[in-house]
Amino acid sequence: MSTVATPPPSGKKVNIIGLEPASYRGAKTTLCAGCGHNAITERIIDSFFELGVQPDQVIKLSGIGCSSKSPAYFLNQAHGFNSVHGRMPSLATGAVVANRKMIAIGISGDGDTGAIGIGQFVHLMRRNLPLVYIIEDNGCYGLTKGQFSPTADVGSTLKNGVVNDLPPIDTCVMAIELGATFVGRSFSGDKKQLSALLKAALSHRGTAMLDVLSPCVTFNDHEGSTKSYSYVKDHEEPLSDLNFVPFFEDIAIDHEEGTTREVSLHDGSRIILRKLDRDYDPTDKGAALRVLRETADRGEYATGLLYFDSTKRDFCSMLNLVDEPLAMLPLERTRPPKSVLDELMEKQR
Ligand SMILES: Cc1ncc(C[n+]2csc(CCOP(=O)(O)OP(=O)(O)O)c2C)c(N)n1
Ligand code: SF4
Ligand SMILES: [Mg+2]
Numbered sequence: 001m002s003t004v005a006t007p008p009p010s011g012k013k014v015n016i017i018g019l020e021p022a023s024y025r026g027a028k029t030t031l032c033a034g035c036g037h038n039a040i041t042e043r044i045i046d047s048f049f050e051l052g053v054q055p056d057q058v059i060k061l062s063g064i065g066c067s068s069k070s071p072a073y074f075l076n077q078a079h080g081f082n083s084v085h086g087r088m089p090s091l092a093t094g095a096v097v098a099n100r101k102m103i104a105i106g107i108s109g110d111g112d113t114g115a116i117g118i119g120q121f122v123h124l125m126r127r128n129l130p131l132v133y134i135i136e137d138n139g140c141y142g143l144t145k146g147q148f149s150p151t152a153d154v155g156s157t158l159k160n161g162v163v164n165d166l167p168p169i170d171t172c173v174m175a176i177e178l179g180a181t182f183v184g185r186s187f188s189g190d191k192k193q194l195s196a197l198l199k200a201a202l203s204h205r206g207t208a209m210l211d212v213l214s215p216c217v218t219f220n221d222h223e224g225s226t227k228s229y230s231y232v233k234d235h236e237e238p239l240s241d242l243n244f245v246p247f248f249e250d251i252a253i254d255h256e257e258g259t260t261r262e263v264s265l266h267d268g269s270r271i272i273l274r275k276l277d278r279d280y281d282p283t284d285k286g287a288a289l290r291v292l293r294e295t296a297d298r299g300e301y302a303t304g305l306l307y308f309d310s311t312k313r314d315f316c317s318m319l320n321l322v323d324e325p326l327a328m329l330p331l332e333r334t335r336p337p338k339s340v341l342d343e344l345m346e347k348q349r
Contacts, residue, residue, distance in 0.1 A: 016052035016248060024049045026073040031066055036188035036214030036229075037136045041073045043191065044105070044134075047198040048075060051246060059095050059104045063088040063117060066143045067109035067136035067214070086117025089124035092131050093315075099325035100316045103202065104130065110137040114150035114169045121171070125178035128206045129315040132198075135171055135209075136188075138216035139227035146219025153299075157224035173292050175209040176285060176307045182208035183288070183307040187232050188215065193303060196242040196271065200305070203247070205266040206314045213301060226299065237295055239280040239304040240273035263308055271305060282308045 014020055024045045029038050048055070058078035062068035064085035071080050079102070083091045088106050096104050113121045113135050124133065139152040146158065150169045157163050175183045182204045186194040194212065201208035213236075215221050215229040222228060226235075240261070245251050247268030253260065255274070263271040263282065273280070281287060288307040295302040326334065 015049050017054060019049070019052075019055075021045065021049050023055055023077065024075055026071070026076040029073045031069065031073075032218050034217040035066065035142075036138060036212075036216070037067050037070050038073075039188040039191075040134070040136055040194070040212055040214055041070050043188075043194045043198055044070075045074050047195060047202060050195075051199055051202055052248075053103060053202070057102055059092075059099075059102045061088050061092050061095065061104065061106045063108050063112035064143070065109035065112045065141070066216075067107055067138075068112055070107045070136065071105075086112050086115070086120060088112070089117070089120040089129075089133075092133075093124070093127070093129055096129055096131060097316065097319065097321065098327040100130070100321055100323075101325050103132075105132045105134070105202075107134050107136065109142070109149075110135055110139060110151040110171075111141040111149040113171060118150070118169070122174070122178060125175045125180045125207060125209065127315045128179060128181055128312055128318075130205050130207070132201045132204075132208045132210070135211045136214040137171070137211050137227070138214050138220055139225065140216055140220040142216040142219060146216065151227075153226040156226045157222075159219060159222050161224075170292060170296065171209070171211045172306055173289060175207075176288055176292075179312070180209045180307075181206035181309040181312050182305075184209070184305050185211045185213070185301060185303045187213045187236050187301070187303060189229060189233060190236065190238075190303065193238060193242055196244040197305065199244045199246065200242075200263075200265060200269065200271045203265040203267045203269040206309075206312060232301060235300045236303050237300045238276060239278070239282075239291065239302055239306070240276055242304055243272040243274070245270045245272060263305070264310070266310065273305065280304075282306060285309075 055075045055077040060071040060078045060080045062071050063083050092106050140146045140149050148164045152164045154167045172185050184197045213232045253272050259275050261273045282305045291302050
């Protein structure tokens, strides 16, 4: 993230690197009006703008689905790649390892991640690749006309009354169990919480997995669906009130003793968690898994920053990568000379 501040031209809203919000927009959306995915796109645009990220320093990736179309609608100066269905994690791994200086964001769907892409998702979460991974979760395959996806709750119904007999996969539980270091759940209709989580995720060095409940207004917004706008709105249970303070703002938070908890992020930004009806500690893995199970049993969605670990090394550090992007190294630094190969062959004799 750049800290170069340019004086704002009079009357224009600009961020800390002197860019206007328009620099963070993409093509006009082709998704249905009112789709939750559009609301998430708006929050992504705002978050990059407010953090002052240089748009051409971003890699945006996705798989297949209505959700996976979203990267076309933000940051049109960023580098984009749309993968085969469910295969975005391996592309993201290659892209991030090739250039660790870039900021990477991947957009997936509950089908793209939980069905065809589950194998890739599982291994991505184990690796702690520096990537913001967003699941736009509507409990159905929106693009192919609303069949149940693996995050649909047992007993929920399709528009035509068909009942889902299978238990859901909770992607947050999986991500926490498998080693992701920043795991959150939010709702496309919760503007404030989603913005704070997105900005914090972008400031984290490691895998930040956000499952964002994002109603499909065309196929999954009826009574009987537990992913409809009104169901999620009525059953959202925020664990804390979240505020994000970027590293370039030196704000002291005024609060009463014991009412807030601060989480420091790798770039010096902070999340301030204000206590609601419980004192939630996102660094306690056991508590995170417990709260997810308890709320799910009540048919509720625990939202907010569920789990955070700043101690684990990210994938690029584990690989001992040099600081310079691999993609920019000259051939002599990436390929051993013939003498090394000869020596190896000699040893095999
Ligand atoms: C290999 C392959 N299998 C199946 C499909 C059909 N297909 C396209 S999108 C999709 C599911 C999308 O669901 P989700 O990821 O939840 O995205 P949404 O549209 O709900 O946002 C499926 C099964 C495909 N494109 N490619
Ligand atoms: S079909 Fe559903 S998920 Fe797809 S754009 Fe329309 S509302 Fe969104
Ligand atoms: Mg879906």
